[in-house]
Amino acid sequence: MKSFAYEVKNLDSAPDEVRNDGVLFAPQIAEVAQLEEAHRAPVSNATDMTFVRHDGGWVIGRDRAAPEDRYSRPWFGGPVSVATGRSVVVVTERDGPTGAAELLDRVSTARAEIKEALGSVWRGEEGEPPLLIDATYNGQPPGDTFEGDDGAAAVTYWVDASGFMSGFAGAVVKDNPVATNRLATNVHTLRHELSHVYGPALVPTWVNEGLAEYLSGCESNICGENEQRDKLLAHERAIPDDEEWGEDGSLDYAISHAAVSWLIDENGGLEKFLGFCNDFYLHLPSGTDDFHDGTSKALQESYGITQKQLVDGTWAWFERLPSD
Numbered sequence: 001m002k003s004f005a006y007e008v009k010n011l012d013s014a015p016d017e018v019r020n021d022g023v024l025f026a027p028q029i030a031e032v033a034q035l036e037e038a039h040r041a042p043v044s045n046a047t048d049m050t051f052v053r054h055d056g057g058w059v060i061g062r063d064r065a066a067p068e069d070r071y072s073r074p075w076f077g078g079p080v081s082v083a084t085g086r087s088v089v090v091v092t093e094r095d096g097p098t099g100a101a102e103l104l105d106r107v108s109t110a111r112a113e114i115k116e117a118l119g120s121v122w123r124g125e126e127g128e129p130p131l132l133i134d135a136t137y138n139g140q141p142p143g144d145t146f147e148g149d150d151g152a153a154a155v156t157y158w159v160d161a162s163g164f165m166s167g168f169a170g171a172v173v174k175d176n177p178v179a180t181n182r183l184a185t186n187v188h189t190l191r192h193e194l195s196h197v198y199g200p201a202l203v204p205t206w207v208n209e210g211l212a213e214y215l216s217g218c219e220s221n222i223c224g225e226n227e228q229r230d231k232l233l234a235h236e237r238a239i240p241d242d243e244e245w246g247e248d249g250s251l252d253y254a255i256s257h258a259a260v261s262w263l264i265d266e267n268g269g270l271e272k273f274l275g276f277c278n279d280f281y282l283h284l285p286s287g288t289d290d291f292h293d294g295t296s297k298a299l300q301e302s303y304g305i306t307q308k309q310l311v312d313g314t315w316a317w318f319e320r321l322p323s324d
Contacts, residue, residue: 001075002036007044023053024061031073032162038089038132039169041161045073077138087128092135098184106190107133114194117215117270130170131197135184137177153182153189156196171197192216200277204291205245207277209253210260228254232318237311241292255314262313267303276302 009028029049034042052061074080074091083090083100088111090104111131154175161169173193175183182189195212232254239259240252264273276298283297296307 002034002039003042004031004033006030006047007032025051025053025058027051030162033073034169035089035132037084037087038130039159040130041167041169042163043159043169044162074132074134074136074138077136080136080138088131088133090133090135092184093137096135096184098135103133103135103184106187107131107194110187110191111194114191114215115198118195118198118200118274129168129197132170132172133183134172135175152176153186154193156193173197188216188218192218200274200280202281202291203277204280204295205242206239206252206256206259206292207280209245210256210258211273211277213253213257214260214264229318229321233315237315239292239295239307239311239314242290258317259310259314262317263303263310266313267305272302 007030009030026049029047031045031047032042033039033045048062048064049060050062051058079094081092081094081096081100083104085104085108088104088107090100090107092098092100092103154173156171156173158168158171161167173183173190183193192212192215195215196208199208199211199215228250232251235248235251235255240248240255245252260273263276264270267273279302280291280294280298283301284291284294285297295310299305299307299310
């Protein structure tokens with residue numbers, strides 16, 4: 001831990017007199033912390049602290065996480081193990097399925113491979129972007145990523161620098177402990193998430209997620225299961241746009257994976273596809289924030305094909321999947 005402090009954000013509310021419990025006070029307090037190698041600047045995490053008046057001073061009567069806010073706080077909770085590499089910190093459960101040092105070795109190998117594959121679309125960071133691999137049961141990622149039966153195995157997001165600092169402090173890859181700790185035990189999940197750290201940003205979701213699936217090394221998100229294969233062959237033949245992404249869960253991932261695989265494997269290789277990614281934002285129509293709206297023009301400019309040809313190629317890829 002390079003630095004650690006608490007900041008009082010709001011003192012507008014007055015302490016409350018509570019019968020039989022003395023005086024309680026719950027101002028807005030942020031925990032400001034910086035992990036060496038994982039953050040290029042301190043990050044601010046919301047807390048939920050209640051203080052109790054005691055012997056003329058204030059003591060903490062309760063301290064718990066604030067799940068409604070985005071934060072990266074793997075040290076808040078049970079015992080953890082930590083391993084540190086160059087610009088990366090790995091935190092695991094002390095008694096989890098994979099130790100921190102073992103997971104760091106996997107991260108180092110996977111990160112080198114993903115960075116080499118995605119060198120031409122790296123986000124333009126100066127130097128190595130700091131990275132926190134959080135395989136603990138502590139903390140929550142943004143939004144509802146882990147909710148429901150189809151919750152993600154892991155999620156990647158960026159944390160903002162605190163206070164007067166501007167920009168990102170670093171990236172976080174957060175494990176979903178409910179999904180049997182797959183970040184710590186499944187190299188495909190790890191490679192998928194690292195692809196989001198180093199992959200293209202200004203592209204539609206189908207490109208982003210499809211490329212991550214392609215680079216994960218998994219043959220297919222449906223892996224030859226007849227039921228899923230049949231669902232895909234009967235599914236509406238369209239590439240999901242950003243607004244509807246996730247409505248069909250794993251099918252959206254499979255369609256995106258197939259579309260990207262067809263473009264890469266049968267239309268010029270990875271480097272050509274990465275050039276398509278680099279230029280995508282140039283083809284986004286004005287007045288829209290759905291990057292999928294630029295798909296038709298981007299395909300025409302980079303590949304000389306229509307969106308219908310992409311869809312036909314995607315479902316032809318499905319047709320060639322194993323039937324058993």
